[in-house]
Amino acid sequence: MLGSKRTIVETLTFEVAEEQEGLRLDQFLSQAYPDFSRSYHQRLIEEGYVLVDGLEIRKPSKRLKRASQITLLIPEPEPLEVLPENIPIDIVYEDQHILVLIKPCGLVVHPSPGYTSGTLVNALLYHAKSLSSIGGVERPGIVHRLDKNTMGLMVVAKTDMAHRSLAEQFKERKVEKLYKALVKGIPNWSYKLIEAPIGRHTEDRKKFTIREEGKPAKSEVWLLRAFPRQSVSLLKVKIHTGRTHQIRVHLSHIGFPILGDTTYGFKRSSVDKRLLQTLGGCHMLLSYHLSFEHPQTGQKLTFEIQEPEPFKSTLALIEKLEEELS
Incomplete structure (x- = not known):
C-alpha cells in the first residue's frame, strides 16, 4: 500500500548491472534517473514508490x-x-515584455x-518584477x-503574451540559434x-541517443578552426530543432565529442592536463x-x-598550446 495518494504518472524499470551490485538503492536510483536528486529519491523510497523485484522497499540504504x-x-x-534568490545574472537586454x-x-x-x-528561475524571481505564468510556478518566464553545463544566450518572457509569441516562434523554427563548440577531433569537411x-537512451535514462523511432532532429555544422597538433576543432552549429541534448548527441554521433562532455564520449585523458583545469565541469558549448x-x-x-569564461580561456589555452607544439 503506497504511503501517498498521489497519482502515478510514469512507471520506470531498471536492471542492476554487474558493476552496480552492492550499491545502495538511493544511490542506484540517483544514477539511473538523475532528473531527481538523491534526497528526493530517498523520499520516494520511504513513501513506498520504489519496488525491488516486485516488493515494496522503504529502506534507501538497501544494498542491491x-x-x-x-x-x-x-x-x-x-x-x-520557488522563492526569489539574489543570484547575479548577466542581462544584455530588457524591456517590459x-x-x-x-546563462x-x-x-x-x-x-x-x-x-x-x-x-535561474530563483534568480529571475528576484531580479524581474514580472514573469509569464504559462510555464507554471516552477518555470515562470522559461520558454x-x-x-x-552549457553557457550562453537565453530569452525569457515577462508576460503571457510574450511567452505565447516566443513559443510559437520556436515551434515554427523562426528563432535562429547559433552555437560554438570546441570538440575533440579534426573533421575532413568544412560543412556538414x-x-x-x-530519443531517450533505452538503458541510461540521463542520456539521449540516435534512434529510428526518435523525434526528428536537424543540425548544420561548419568548421571554423582546426588545431591539428592537439586534434581539437572549433565548430559553429545551427540547430533547426530543439531536442534535448541535440548538439551534444549529434556531434558525438559523428565522432566529435564536445570538450568536457564525458556523458557523450569526451575522454579527459585525450587532452592536455592544463586544459582540464580550464574546463572545470563545463561543456565547451556556447549559445x-x-x-x-x-x-x-x-x-x-x-x-x-x-566568448564568456571558461570558453574564452579554454580557447586561448588551446591556441597557446598549438603554438608550443608547432
Missing part, C-alpha cells in the same frame, strides 16, 4: 543484487515553493524535484532552456548537415547568437556575444 529489477513509480509532482541574458555554466535553468533553489532522430521577432513590435532582434 545483480540483475534485480528496480521499479520507480513517479507520482504527479507536488507544487513547488522580454529579458535576454547570458553561465553550472546554473540550472528551472527547479525540479529535489532542486528548488539556486536556479527554452540550456543544459546546466546532420539529420538524425533523437553565442540568438535572433527572433519582438513579441510586441514584430521587430527583428539579434543578439551576439563574445
